[in-house]
Amino acid sequence: VFEYSEADTPEELFYPTYDLSDFSWDSINRTLNHTALTAQFTGVPATDPSGSFSNGSVAFRVTAYEAGGRDRPLPSLLHTANSSKVEFVLAGAAPRGNGSRFALEVATVEETGVVQKLRSARSIDDEYTPTIFEMLSLVAESQNDSATLSFLQWKATAYGSRSPRREDSIQCRSRGLQAANWTLPVSSIVHAYFGEGIGSTYTVSAINISFGGEDGKVYQEKRYLSWSALLGFGQPPKDTFSPLVISIMAVALGTPMAMLLVGSCVVLFAQRKRYSEYEPIN
Known part of the structure; x- marks a missing residue:
């Protein structure tokens, strides 16, 4: 997780990165719900010299689906039985600058021969996500037949409330997908799942997703940020x-x-x- 500021500076000012591999995470057994098919991973920095997380935390909420449908809470993502929702939540963390904005680096791991593409689709229909007209999808395609193998899909918005409404919308931007220029921690879950093939059999790419307006005041006022994405196999759902x-x-x-x-x-x-x-006449 990155924190940076654009206020009163000609260039972006980046603060020390919050490396999630250095966080201390609660046991998933406390939040695992077999009925609702949900779980939440909550963590705080193992060391916090600045005290920014004295009342804050980072959480990842995961929701699995048994059938297709649409979420009720905003951004009301359309989902299928082959997809799950991942929600990133930053709550209570104190900004280290007056105009701080936050960004999440999302890493993807794919087999060699799979091409990743970032797609953007716009629509005039904003009934389910008011004032938001853009949907982004990061898809993995086979080089042989261009078939879509998996996807990560999200609306171009985040929210600053636990019960999000239209006025709680936070601007969301996505930087281009790039090859990762860093090495994964040896103890990471990626190494545990994929083994030692990272870098040879599997390739790692990353995309940065930033949140907040031009002045970053939305998070400073509410101290809450929630961003949702859909992760699944096959073609991503399309709104009609x-x-x-x-x-x-x-x-x-x-x-x-x-x-x-x-x-x-x-x-x-x-x-x-x-x-x-x-x-x-006649």
Whole structure:
């Protein structure tokens, strides 16, 4: 997790990084819910010289799904049975600057021969996520047949409340996907899962996702940040126009056409009636 400031400086000022591998994490057994299919990993720095996390924590909430549907809480992501939601939560941590903003570095591990692409899709339909019109997807495709193998999908927004509303929206930006130029800790879960093939059999890439407005005041005021993403296999879900938006578009486009048609009929009828008042001379 990065913290940086753009206030009153010509360049971005980065503070010492919060390395999550140095955090102390609570046992997952305390938050594992077999009924709701949820779990939460909560951690704090093992050492905190600045005291920024004296009342704060970082958490990752994971939700699995048994069937397709849509989340109720914003950003109301559309999901399938082959996907899970991962939510990054930064709560209570004190900013180290007046205009601090935060960024999360997301690392991805793929087999050799798999190409990763960052896609952006825009839509005029914001019924489920008000004022947010952009959806981003990081997809892994096979070089042989361009088939989508897996994806990470998110809306271009985060929220500054435990019960998010439209006014709690926090601007979210994504930097380009790049090859990771750092080495993973030997004790990391990636090494435990993939073995010693990291760097030869598997490639590691990273993308930075930043949160906050131009002045970073949103987090300073609420001391809470939540960002959700969907992680799954196969093609990422695609939103279609909702019945409400289709109805609004039909009314907006159909009303002028109906008025034009009625007006044309009235003019033609008036002209025909005018000519019918004259009788032929012969």
